[in-house]
Amino acid sequence: MKTFAIILFVFMCVAQWVVPGKMIYDSESVVTSGTVYNFKTQPIDPSDPFRGKYITLSFEANRIDPPGDHPWQYNEEVYVTFMQDSAGFATPASISTTPPAEGAYLYTKVSYVDSGLSSPVGFELPFDRFYLEESKASEAEKAYWEAQRDSTQVAYGVVRIGAGNAVLTDVMINDRSIVEVVKAMNRTPE
Amino acid sequence: MELPANTRAAFLFLKNEYLPIPVISTTPATRMSKQILKELPELVRANVIGEETAQRIVAYYQDQPNPTTNRLLVVFGILGGLLIGMGIVLIVAHNWDELPKAMKLGIGLLPLLVGQGIAGYIVVKNIQSRAWREGCGAFLCFAIALSISIVGQVYNIEGNFGRFLMAWMLLTLPCIYVLRSSVTAMLYIVGVTWYACEVGYFSYNFMEGSRAPWKYGPMLMLVLPFCYTEFILPGIKNNFYYFISWLLVLSLTVCLGTFQGSDQLLMMAYMSLFSLFILLSEIRLFETQRVLTNAFLVVGSLGIMISLLILSFEWYWEDIYDHSTLHALAGVETFVPGAVTLMAIALLFVVLRTKLPAAINLKAYAFLVFIALFLLGIKMPGAAQLLVNLVVLVFAVYTIRDGARKNHLGILNYGLLIITGLIACRFFDTNFSFVLRGLLFIGVGVGFFAANIYMIKKRKQSA
Numbered sequence: 211m212k213t214f215a216i217i218l219f220v221f222m223c224v225a226q227w228v229v230p231g232k233m234i235y236d237s238e239s240v241v242t243s244g245t246v247y248n249f250k251t252q253p254i255d256p257s258d259p260f261r262g263k264y265i266t267l268s269f270e271a272n273r274i275d276p277p278g279d280h281p282w283q284y285n286e287e288v289y290v291t292f293m294q295d296s297a298g299f300a301t302p303a304s305i306s307t308t309p310p311a312e313g314a315y316l317y318t319k320v321s322y323v324d325s326g327l328s329s330p331v332g333f334e335l336p337f338d339r340f341y342l343e344e345s346k347a348s349e350a351e352k353a354y355w356e357a358q359r360d361s362t363q364v365a366y367g368v369v370r371i372g373a374g375n376a377v378l379t380d381v382m383i384n385d386r387s388i389v390e391v392v393k394a395m396n397r398t399p400e
Numbered sequence: 401m402e403l404p405a406n407t408r409a410a411f412l413f414l415k416n417e418y419l420p421i422p423v424i425s426t427t428p429a430t431r432m433s434k435q436i437l438k439e440l441p442e443l444v445r446a447n448v449i450g451e452e453t454a455q456r457i458v459a460y461y462q463d464q465p466n467p468t469t470n471r472l473l474v475v476f477g478i479l480g481g482l483l484i485g486m487g488i489v490l491i492v493a494h495n496w497d498e499l500p501k502a503m504k505l506g507i508g509l510l511p512l513l514v515g516q517g518i519a520g521y522i523v524v525k526n527i528q529s530r531a532w533r534e535g536c537g538a539f540l541c542f543a544i545a546l547s548i549s550i551v552g553q554v555y556n557i558e559g560n561f562g563r564f565l566m567a568w569m570l571l572t573l574p575c576i577y578v579l580r581s582s583v584t585a586m587l588y589i590v591g592v593t594w595y596a597c598e599v600g601y602f603s604y605n606f607m608e609g610s611r612a613p614w615k616y617g618p619m620l621m622l623v624l625p626f627c628y629t630e631f632i633l634p635g636i637k638n639n640f641y642y643f644i645s646w647l648l649v650l651s652l653t654v655c656l657g658t659f660q661g662s663d664q665l666l667m668m669a670y671m672s673l674f675s676l677f678i679l680l681s682e683i684r685l686f687e688t689q690r691v692l693t694n695a696f697l698v699v700g701s702l703g704i705m706i707s708l709l710i711l712s713f714e715w716y717w718e719d720i721y722d723h724s725t726l727h728a729l730a731g732v733e734t735f736v737p738g739a740v741t742l743m744a745i746a747l748l749f750v751v752l753r754t755k756l757p758a759a760i761n762l763k764a765y766a767f768l769v770f771i772a773l774f775l776l777g778i779k780m781p782g783a784a785q786l787l788v789n790l791v792v793l794v795f796a797v798y799t800i801r802d803g804a805r806k807n808h809l810g811i812l813n814y815g816l817l818i819i820t821g822l823i824a825c826r827f828f829d830t831n832f833s834f835v836l837r838g839l840l841f842i843g844v845g846v847g848f849f850a851a852n853i854y855m856i857k858k859r860k861q862s863a
Contacts, residue, residue, distance in 0.1 A: 212523075212526055215523050215577075215578055216523055216524065218574055218577055218578050219519065219520060219523045219574075219578045221574065222516075222519075222571075222574035222575060222578055223516050223520075225571055225574065226512060226516065226544055226547065226571050227512075229547075229548060229567055229571060230509065230512075230547045230548055230550070230551045233548070233551040233552070233555070233557065234505065234551055234555075237551070237554075237555035237557065241555075264556075336558040337556060337557075337558060338558060339556050339557075339558060340556050341495050341553045341554075341556055342495060342497065343494060343495045343496060343497045344493070344494045344495060346497070377555050377556065377557075378556040379556075389497055
């Protein structure tokens with residue numbers, strides 16, 4: 211009985227380390243070797259009971275006019291590649307049901323299909339959360355809304371994309387990290 | 401002759417004051433033993449037992465482990481594990497962005513290492529202490545949640561809460577068996593239920609509606625071997641058993657609705673589930689000393705009566721009187737209601753092998769009655785609705801009779817409450833005159849008084 215418990219214990223420990231370990235390995239490999247893209251965004255501020263406060267980002271580059279006449283289905287697994295537009299922001303370059311042979315691509319799912327063959331296809335961007343220190347989340351949202359009112363300011367997420375996976379590494383407002391913006395806001399009295 | 405209370409007290413006081421008291425050291429263990437030990441000097445003085453016997457009784461209780469202290473230790477162990485685990489989760493959720501990434505990950509994963517270390521020590525040293533096992537299980541459960549959350553937080557991984565709950569619970573599952581921890585089993589049942597609700601109720605998607613959490617069933621079943629080996633096989637019915645059985649029953653009741661087809665068929669699934677619970681409560685293995693500790697009986701019976709009262713309204717039968725019901729019957733939506741009904745039928749046969757049909761709680765047959773009414777309702781909804789009222793009345797009378805037979809005031813009043821519920825429901829949708837409704841209520845009120853007085857008198861006579 212004791213031997214069985216020990217075997218089960220070892221199995222339990224291994225499993226409990228494999229899950230976070232695999233998550234770290236996957237994310238870290240994207241962070242170190244993925245391609246950087248800037249996604250234009252609009253954040254809001256909810257919270258998660260386990261991971262704390264975050265801002266949710268709503269990206270503009272989440273739909274593409276698909277080439278060809280493939281009948282796209284809701285929830286279909288797809289591979290999307292991106293390129294930079296003239297302003298330096300990410301914009302979808304291609305969508306397919308098979309992974310590209312080389313280069314950075316994102317594995318995701320179709321989130322929206324319009325009727326008609328060549329109408330735009332929407333897809334999920336699975337990096338819509340940016341976690342912040344509890345005290346800074348609502349300040350960050352304020353900073354964002356100020357940036358929205360002021361049309362000269364631009365908010366975007368810095369995303370690294372590897373072979374299928376993506377990691378959001380920072381959210382920038384006018385090329386400054388949102389964390390830095392909030393710190394500066396806290397230093398200057400209202 | 402019985403002395404008046406104050407004279408008797410004075411007499412006892414004098415007796416204890418002036419008669420020599422044998423010297424016996426008493427270190428009470430439980431309320432029961434405390435009482436016995438308190439009586440010992442008196443028993444010795446009255447020559448009921450000798451001095452030596454008294455000393456032996458004291459020695460016996462001194463050698464016994466102290467269950468009160470043990471129970472307190474277990475409770476504090478569990479509370480400690482839970483609070484520390486949840487506290488760390490909250491502190492880490494603050495997200496200290498001054499800390500470098502590696503340190504954040506290290507701090508987030510450290511509780512897992514500590515929890516596993518303690519669990520390993522308990523397993524290798526084969527420590528039997530319940531407080532340690534339960535406390536460690538509760539702590540480890542939250543440490544696992546933390547280990548997944550911290551990675552999600554550091555790398556801003558998108559949150560699919562349903563998938564997170566599933567991964568968390570599957571990693572928690574081995575802790576139940578490694579530590580033989582009932583609290584971890586309870587947390588697991590709660591977590592699996594949360595997962596089913598998250599997927600089935602809370603994540604409504606406008607493109608595809610809500611999805612049925614099919615993994616809920618197998619995940620819940622994975623905890624059953626623990627319940628079997630820990631409670632059923634050795635025949636232990638302690639507080640942990642009561643809590644776990646309540647959680648299991650409530651979990652099934654809450655989550656059955658996530659497998660929603662049409663409302664009509666969902667009602668069939670629920671009727672079969674509640675009948676299944678009552679049938680389980682009829683099996684010797686699940687019998688308990690008190691009614692309230694038998695979750696199967698309480699939830700099953702209440703569920704059936706509430707469902708029947710709902711069915712006594714017109715709207716359910718209005719919807720059923722429709723060809724779409726027949727289409728639904730032929731579709732995939734019948735899978736869950738059909739499976740639950742088949743299980744109830746199978747269990748009914750099992751119970752009938754050991755008991756006579758009349759000896760089983762009448763409410764166990766509710767699902768068969770409902771199926772008959774359902775089939776009748778497709779053609780004649782009015783007749784089915786009327787018959788539901790009759791069925792409720794029959795169940796109420798049966799319950800009152802059962803209460804009287806078992807000399808149980810709770811069951812008796814429950815039966816009367818069912819009748820009151822039925823009348824209250826009809827109060828809203830019938831054309832009876834106010835006078836008639838008033839008379840009905842007075843009648844039931846008198847019934848309450850009469851039945852209770854009759855019962856109390858009967859008890860006094862037999863005492």
